Structures are given as C-alpha cells and as structure tokens.
Amino acid sequence: xxxRQRYEQxxxxxxxxxxxxxxxxxxxxxxxxxxxxxxxxxxxxSFFNWPILVKTFPTLLKAFMLDVMIFAWSLPLIIVLAxxxxxxxxxxxxxxxxxxxxxxxxxxxxxxxxxxxxVYLIGFGIPGLGLPRPWxxxxxxxxxxxxxxxSAYVAEVLRxxxxxxxASQRSAAHSLGLSEADTMRYxxxxxxxxxxxxxxxxxxxxxxxxVALLSFxxxxxxxxxxxxxxxxxxxxxxxxxxxxxFLCVTIPATRYTDHLLAxxxxxxx
Amino acid sequence: xxxxxxxxxxAATLLAMAAASQAIAANECAxxxxxxxxxxxxxxxxxxxxxxVMNDAPQSGExxxxxxxxxxxxxxxxxKSAVDWVRTSFDEAIQPGEKNFDFNLQQYSxxxxxxxxxxxxxxxxxxxxxxxxxxxxxxxATEPTASGLKKLKFGAAAGTTSQPxxxxxxxPEQDMxxxxxxxxxxxxxxxxxxxxxxxxxxxALFVTAVQLDGGKLLGQFPxxxxxxxxxxxxxxxxxxxxxxxxxxxxxSLAADGTLKQIESQWLADGAGVPVIDMSK
Amino acid sequence: xxxxxxxxxxxxxxxxxSLVNELPRLRLESVSKCFDEVTVCDQITLDIxxxxxxxxIGASGSGxxxxxxxxxxxxxxxxxxxxxxxxxxxxxxxxxxxxRKRIGIVFQSFNLFPHMTVMDNITxxxxxxxxxxxxxxxxxxxxxLAQFGLEDKAKEYPDRxxxxxxxxxxxxxxxxxxxxxxxxxxxxxALDPELVGxxxxxxxxxxxxxxxxxxxxxxxxxxxxxxxxxxFLDKGKVVEVAPPEVMFSNPAQxxxxxxxxxxxxx
Numbered sequence: 001x002x003x004r005q006r007y008e009q010x011x012x013x014x015x016x017x018x019x020x021x022x023x024x025x026x027x028x029x030x031x032x033x034x035x036x037x038x039x040x041x042x043x044x045x046s047f048f049n050w051p052i053l054v055k056t057f058p059t060l061l062k063a064f065m066l067d068v069m070i071f072a073w074s075l076p077l078i079i080v081l082a083x084x085x086x087x088x089x090x091x092x093x094x095x096x097x098x099x100x101x102x103x104x105x106x107x108x109x110x111x112x113x114x115x116x117x118x119v120y121l122i123g124f125g126i127p128g129l130g131l132p133r134p135w136x137x138x139x140x141x142x143x144x145x146x147x148x149x150x151s152a153y154v155a156e157v158l159r160x161x162x163x164x165x166x167a168s169q170r171s172a173a174h175s176l177g178l179s180e181a182d183t184m185r186y187x188x189x190x191x192x193x194x195x196x197x198x199x200x201x202x203x204x205x206x207x208x209x210x211v212a213l214l215s216f217x218x219x220x221x222x223x224x225x226x227x228x229x230x231x232x233x234x235x236x237x238x239x240x241x242x243x244x245x246f247l248c249v250t251i252p253a254t255r256y257t258d259h260l261l262a263x264x265x266x267x268x269x
Numbered sequence: 270x271x272x273x274x275x276x277x278x279x280a281a282t283l284l285a286m287a288a289a290s291q292a293i294a295a296n297e298c299a300x301x302x303x304x305x306x307x308x309x310x311x312x313x314x315x316x317x318x319x320x321x322v323m324n325d326a327p328q329s330g331e332x333x334x335x336x337x338x339x340x341x342x343x344x345x346x347x348x349k350s351a352v353d354w355v356r357t358s359f360d361e362a363i364q365p366g367e368k369n370f371d372f373n374l375q376q377y378s379x380x381x382x383x384x385x386x387x388x389x390x391x392x393x394x395x396x397x398x399x400x401x402x403x404x405x406x407x408x409x410a411t412e413p414t415a416s417g418l419k420k421l422k423f424g425a426a427a428g429t430t431s432q433p434x435x436x437x438x439x440x441p442e443q444d445m446x447x448x449x450x451x452x453x454x455x456x457x458x459x460x461x462x463x464x465x466x467x468x469x470x471x472x473a474l475f476v477t478a479v480q481l482d483g484g485k486l487l488g489q490f491p492x493x494x495x496x497x498x499x500x501x502x503x504x505x506x507x508x509x510x511x512x513x514x515x516x517x518x519x520x521s522l523a524a525d526g527t528l529k530q531i532e533s534q535w536l537a538d539g540a541g542v543p544v545i546d547m548s549k
Numbered sequence: 550x551x552x553x554x555x556x557x558x559x560x561x562x563x564x565x566x567s568l569v570n571e572l573p574r575l576r577l578e579s580v581s582k583c584f585d586e587v588t589v590c591d592q593i594t595l596d597i598x599x600x601x602x603x604x605x606i607g608a609s610g611s612g613x614x615x616x617x618x619x620x621x622x623x624x625x626x627x628x629x630x631x632x633x634x635x636x637x638x639x640x641x642x643x644x645x646x647x648x649r650k651r652i653g654i655v656f657q658s659f660n661l662f663p664h665m666t667v668m669d670n671i672t673x674x675x676x677x678x679x680x681x682x683x684x685x686x687x688x689x690x691x692x693x694l695a696q697f698g699l700e701d702k703a704k705e706y707p708d709r710x711x712x713x714x715x716x717x718x719x720x721x722x723x724x725x726x727x728x729x730x731x732x733x734x735x736x737x738x739a740l741d742p743e744l745v746g747x748x749x750x751x752x753x754x755x756x757x758x759x760x761x762x763x764x765x766x767x768x769x770x771x772x773x774x775x776x777x778x779x780x781f782l783d784k785g786k787v788v789e790v791a792p793p794e795v796m797f798s799n800p801a802q803x804x805x806x807x808x809x810x811x812x813x814x815x
Contacts, residue, residue: 039366042365042366042386043365046364046386124457128456128459128460131461136461136462137462138446169662171623171656172656172660172661172662174623175621175649175653175723176649176653176673176678176722176723176726177645177649177674177678177726179646179678186673186677187662187673190664215447216448216453217457218424218446218448218463220432224427227427227428227447228432228447231429231430232380232382232383232430232433233380233382234363234382234383234386234387235363236364
C-alpha cells in the first residue's frame, strides 16, 4: 500500500466513525426528548401499540398480497400502453398526424387528472353503465384507471428517451436500408428504454403505493384492511403496520433505482 | 285570599327551590368538566346522515341522535341554547390529544377493543345488523338464512363494524368490498358490483326507504346470535370526568321512557323485518 | 451493364437515350440542396465510373458531407437528378430502401449502435433488409472481420474498441450489405493521428477489390495516393475535377490553388 492509499483509507475510516457517532447522537437525543412530550403515552397507545400490531399484522400482510397482485398485472399493461402512446407521439409521417394529436391529448388528459379521481370516475362510472358481472368488477376498472394514468407518465418518459437518441443513430440505421419501423425497434427504442430505466423505476415505486387507491372503489387491500382495524379498535397502529409493509417494498426499490442512476452517471463520465 | 296567596307563595317557592336544586345538582355534576364553562359541546359527523340527523342540521333537534343529544344535555342541566355543535371524522374522534367536544355521537358501536383509548357512555340505542338487496336482482330471491346469504357478494361502509361482524358470524364465500361511505356502497349495489349491503338496522331501513331505488330489506340478524348486539354509545375522551353525568342522564332518559319515545319518533320500526335464520 | 432493378418502381426505370451507351455508376445532374436559405450543394454535375475512386476535397462547409448524404437519400435533393446505373434515384417519394442496399455510407463519427455487439451491429441490416439467415449473416460478418483484422472483436461492444477499430467495424457493417458504391464521409477526421493509418489501409484494400468509392477527405496526401480523380468543392459548387497528379501539382482554377496552398502549408 502506498502512503497515499494508506492516508485515504484512514480518512475513509475516520469519516465513517464520525458519521456513525453523529447518527447515534441524534438518535439518542430524539429517543430521550420525544417521550418527554406530555402526550407521548397517549400517542404510543394509539400509534405504536405492540399488542395491536402483533394481532393485526398477519391479516395486513395477507391484504398486501392483493396490492402485489394488482401491481403485478398493471405493470406490464402500463409498459405496453406507454410504448404505444410514445410511438404515437413520435410518428413523423403526415398521414399519421392524427396519431400524434391523439398521443398528445392522451398524455395531457391522463397526467392532468389526479389518479384518485380517475379511479373514482372510471371505477364507479363505467360499471354504472350496467355492465354484467364480471365486467363491472372494481378490480378491472380500477386497474384500467391506474394503467391510463401511469401509461401517460411512462409514455412521456419513453418519448423523451426516444428523442434523446441522437439523430446520427437513425441516419446510420436508415443508411443501411432499415425501414422506419426496424430503425425504431432495433436501434432507437432499445437505447431509449435503457437510458430511461431509472426514471421509469420512479414510477414503478409510485405505482407500488398507488395501487392502494383501488381501495376507494371496494377492494379490501392493505390500506383498507388497516382502515377497518383502525375503526374496529379505535387505534392507528394498523396504519403504522401498513406503512412498515409498504416501506419494506419501496425502500429496496428506491435504493436499487439510486444504484442504477449512479451506474449510469459513472458510465457517462 | 291570604291563605290562597300564602299557599301559592309557598308552592311557588317550593317549585322554584325544587327546580333550582335539580339544576344545581345536575350542573354540579358537569361543572368544571365541560370544554367551555356553562356550555356543552357535542360532536357529530360531517356530513351527518338521516335518520340520525335530518338535513345535516343537528342544531334543529331533528333526527334521532340530534334529539338524543338535546335530551341528554337537558338532563345534565344544559338548555337548548347552551349546546354547541362541532363536526369530527371518526379519526379525529379517536386521535390522541385534547378533544374538541364533550361527547361525540355518530352511531359509535361500543366495542371492548376501542375502550383502550376512548370511553363510551352506557348505550343509548341497541340495534342489530341488517341485509339490503336490490329488488328484482337474483339476490332478492335469496332465503333469509345463513346458507343462502353466504353465497352473496357483500359490500359495506368501511368505518362500520360490518366487515368484522360478517367475517365472524356469516363467513361469506366471496370477498367483501368496502367503501368510504354509504353513498359509495349504494352506488356499488346500483352498478351491480355487489349483491347485498350490511348496515345497522335503522340505516338499512332508511336506505331502502329513501336512498336506494328498489332497495329491499332481506332480513335482520338475530340479536342473540350477535356476540354483542350493536350498542351505540356516546364517545368521550379516555377517563372523561363527564362520564358519570352522561351515564346518569341516559339512565334517567331510559327509566322514564324518553329514549323509547325519541326512538319511535325518528327511527322506523324494524319489527316487520324478517329475522335471518342462522341455523339453516 | 445490365442489372436487375426488379425492386425499383417502374417509374424509376426510365432510361434516357444519352445514358444507354456509356453508363457511369453514378451520375449527378445539376444537383442542388438548400437548408433554409443556404444553398449547400449548388448545381453539382458529376459522373462516377464503375470501380472509380473519387475524392471530394474542400473546406468544412463546402458541401462534401451533404452531397454524400444526398447520394444515400438521407437528404432529399431540392433540384437536379441522380442516377444509379440506369435508374433515377432522385424521384420524390421513391422508397429509399432498395437504393440504400446498393450504396453504403460510413460516417465521420462511426455511428455504431452502442447497445449491440460488433457482430450484431454488422448482421442487423443483412438479417432485416436482405432477409439473410442469422448463420449466413454471421459467416459473412466473420469473413469481413477477419479480412480487416477484427476477428477477435465480434463479441465486444463498440465502447470497448479504439476509434480506429470502431471505424473499421463501421466500414465492415456497410460492406456486409454488399453495396456497389461506398460513400466515405471524413472517416478519419474523428480519429487520433496514430489510428488514421489502419483505417486508410482498409480503404486501399477496398479500392484494390474494385469498389466504386466516393471519399470526402481532408487527407490530401492520401487523396493524391489513391484517388482516380479529385473533385474540389467550394461553397457548394464543383470548382474543378481532375486526376490527382494534375490537381495537386497544376490545378487550373485559382480558387483551387488558394485552397491547396492553405491546407498543404499546415
């Protein structure tokens, strides 16, 4: 080890120790101060009630499987639709101009309306037309609402990805005789998608949380189950339990996204 | 003449003393324990629904719970003008910290699980759960028996105790759907997304009569089968010093038949509703 | 010189009398191209013979690159006509695909597809455009790679290669389409000086194989060495076309003299 490396290693070690000590100090001060608040006992009883958490957690976890399922079938639909919309917004030929207008209109509308409103309007409105079961299922139409909103966002991300692929790549593909469609499929899209994966991951994380919006139109998923327990027990601890479950999924996903972003930055420089 | 005057004076004095002593006795119980000295602050939902509160106007005294609140206040020594109304959601009612009401009534069921963080008065009303279906639907032909009801797809308002009750007593074969409020549940049954709704009986009677076109009451659950019949209580802060006064007021209203009289004035009679046969 | 033009539309097959007897591979008739108000190619008329190597020289912005892009139909011409063998390819609305199969172009900045391996870069167009089987496309690619000393690079991604290697891969990618004409656009300008040689060797080899080549270049000594004819462009106009020994030692036009004096001094 060179002297320079030794020096840098000791500096690294020193900064880790400083960080750990300051973190522990802040934690200790908080742990000491918060219980001194006059309402702490009441807050503890209502929000951090261990027996209630233990009693409700298994059912909450089961209800969360519903969120996972809604997420699992929504995500592929969102990606496919987003791709279609992004391609619509990217068509160059004049004959297909209406597609561009449609794409722009679509993204404007569905990004502009709050997701919860769309879930309500579609989740209650369309079944209200008198569709027979199972075509009036809140799962179906709630999913449609999520897919419409999220595909609009993801389409915009993809579109900016497509536009970020340099014109010379299209030129190179064209010069080899590739058709417009092949150029998009083999040359532009793979690069656009790869470039935008971190940005799309942010929407994946948001979707993990927004599937809970379906609870407003009936399904008893995690948020609703926590809501039921809260009413039954007049206690907010089940909400804390639900938050813990969501965090267990979103924190790793967020870390992974940051890792992807860091990797991408490293590649660019 | 003198005698008459004398007698009258004595009678008047006695009456005045009696009234005063009653008032003093009541006021003494509540004195220093209300949110605002000399006034009683009562909370209800936002909005409050009929038949519990008519026209979302609790200060009118119209509607079952509005009438109950004024009757309790009167027995505690507060006349109508000394009652203030506030609105809270369920969550606000149960959150830790200072309450902004003396008592809160919006069909709160007295549940042992809830007693850890709040107090309830003695019940002012006892009811049971009932099942509402849509006239003309396949579900409307269901026999009011446990085995028949099991097959239906149920919906309910999420804040109520309907879901835990059904899960325990009936165990339906299909997952229940839950909604934010009664209006959403009614929308869901209108759209045929659910077969049946579970309400407390008075709400069920009201919804079938007013809110849901072609609503039909399929049946009510037997009280004895219900682990605890649905008892409504006034919600108070945990350890509220007002509880003895509120309890005394309700007991006095029950004893002299006032509760029954208010009930029959504002709540439809559920006697004609078939009782669900839980043994079949 | 007969060639199957089955893939070209009927309207593109009309052959004017003047061209029947002496067929250049490429013929440009008064080709003009404007960007907004700027005329980048101005009435360019040129014939390029089969197997000829024509070098385009001229200052930056003289229209060399644009002319090459017009020949590959990456830019539509505004006026004039271009013939490939006995076929007009400058007809508005003509499907550029079949033309591009026959005319390859290599760019200054390589423009390899960064998400594909060298092998995939080379075989994509043969598979998609020529409908070759993957095995066939790969064997063609391997042969070409070996020919240009790149046989061990097939599985690499472009960013792992040197500039010279990338440019050679780009040439191989164009050659894999078996073009009849190669357009080379400043293919050594983005390279470090020590890497220029390996790319120029490739061009020499191509010429040796009898390929028709149009090369836009700043490498005057290379142009002098390999060109059959040199064409000097200035402000979008052809100023002079001559064999290199004439162009570089005794140019007819004053503007050519000025330009050459300037670049050769450097």
